[in-house]
Amino acid sequence: MTAPTTTLPSASGATAVRDRVAPAGATLPDGATSDGRPPRLRLANVHKEFVVRDRSRGRRGARRRFVAVDDFTLDVAAGEFLTVVGPSGCGKSTLLDLLGGLATPTSGSIQLDGHEITGPGLDRGVVFQQYALLPWRTARSNVEFGLAAKGVPRARRSAIAREYLDLVGLTGFEDRYPHELSGGMKQRVAIARSLAFDPEVLLMDEPFAALDAQTRETLQDELLRIWRATGKTVVFITHGIDEAVYLGQRVAIMTPRPGRLHSVLDVDLDVESAEDVRSTAEFGALRHEIWTRLHAADKQEPHHD
């Protein structure tokens, strides 16, 4: 079953349309893609349970199953920028762990280019909220580190690291250690490190949540620029509605207890050409629509296992 996709009627006037042409491999309503290839990512009836201890039933607690993600079905096209928004605890990070191969679904399937994801791989780069940089290595050395593991020769490593640090706007800061960089700069290094592998897919788990508002907005624009330049498929987790609307071509809305896909919203905003797109009526309408859906979902009766 494919989640319903809704496009808000675009209000008259200023904003042009971002990417009216479907990206290569865009998913058609029947689940096929425009060029006949499988979607870059295909999640089919993904279900993830954890075993937890119920402390209300004795000191040691009886073991019971907890459903974190339930019946999640969604295709992500090659080159698409998908944002996933939902309240705290709705299973967003669990979903990203599953996509990253850091966890396996209890049932259901997750495929990348038609192949089942069975573990972590260099075809997926992951960027977390915490930068996870090695503190004793410089920015360049942090980027090179992963390339060494991939078997890239030393001379080539240095050139690739320079190229990606340049792409994220850190030329001149290559030899700084993490403690000599701002939070935004550290996150840029983390993004450069993930991109340096040249992964098919960039998986981002609230990467800008720890940053101040201004740095966050700057990095959002940087990320969009990098996405356009590289054509990567991006899955970006956030609990910020504005961030989800600003970045995503589509926004997947999740509901909690258990984490389910509520719906998917198409975003037709021209972030590039509008002066301050966040203050436009179209942006406000999209934000309100997502807010309404999240609140409607939250009022549903809690689901008990």
Ligand SMILES: Nc1ncnc2c1ncn2[C@@H]1O[C@H](COP(=O)(O)OP(=O)(O)OP(=O)(O)O)[C@@H](O)[C@H]1O
């Ligand atoms: N390893 C685990 N064992 C047991 N329960 C877990 C485990 N990992 C996550 N959970 C539970 O699964 C649910 C979803 O957690 P998850 O971290 O995916 O949510 P989230 O939407 O990313 O939350 P947040 O926005 O607060 O980061 C939560 O109720 C959490 O307690």
